Amino acid sequence: MKLVATRRVAQAIALLRCLAEADHVGRPMSADTLERATGVAAPTIRQLMQTLAHAALVSSVAGPHGGYWITCEPRETSMRVVIEAMEGPIDSAFCDLTSVACERIDHCALHDVWRRAQDGFARDLTRLTLDEVLTDRVA
Numbered sequence: 001m002k003l004v005a006t007r008r009v010a011q012a013i014a015l016l017r018c019l020a021e022a023d024h025v026g027r028p029m030s031a032d033t034l035e036r037a038t039g040v041a042a043p044t045i046r047q048l049m050q051t052l053a054h055a056a057l058v059s060s061v062a063g064p065h066g067g068y069w070i071t072c073e074p075r076e077t078s079m080r081v082v083i084e085a086m087e088g089p090i091d092s093a094f095c096d097l098t099s100v101a102c103e104r105i106d107h108c109a110l111h112d113v114w115r116r117a118q119d120g121f122a123r124d125l126t127r128l129t130l131d132e133v134l135t136d137r138v139a
Helices: 007-025 030-039 044-054 081-087 111-127 130-134
Strands: 060-061 067-072
Touching: 007 030, 007 044, 007 060, 007 067, 007 081, 007 130, 030 044, 030 067, 044 060, 044 081, 081 111, 081 130
Parallel strands: none
Antiparallel strands: 060 067
């Protein structure tokens, strides 16, 4: 994974926030309802929800009264899980300069510095919970 924030992650967080806030209602939220609440287009919602469901963060049911609901506990779910679900694993061997796995580890002046930065970022994402992000309590 590149060390950048993506639109996919931002949209997924907006959808998870909407689902978490509506969780007490006890019925699934449709893609159309989520679209109105978040501004994310329904086809994009379906794609993002499929990815989030694969990571066991949401579930869905089809049909006229179907939709999506959050299945993870935001206080127990790390942001690393959410981001890796959307963008793939954080890989300290990945080179942001070439957008591929680092092939010049032995003689790259940036490799060790960049690896430490990525490792620190990964640790921070592991400690940061989805709940802290959803409730704007990020320090």
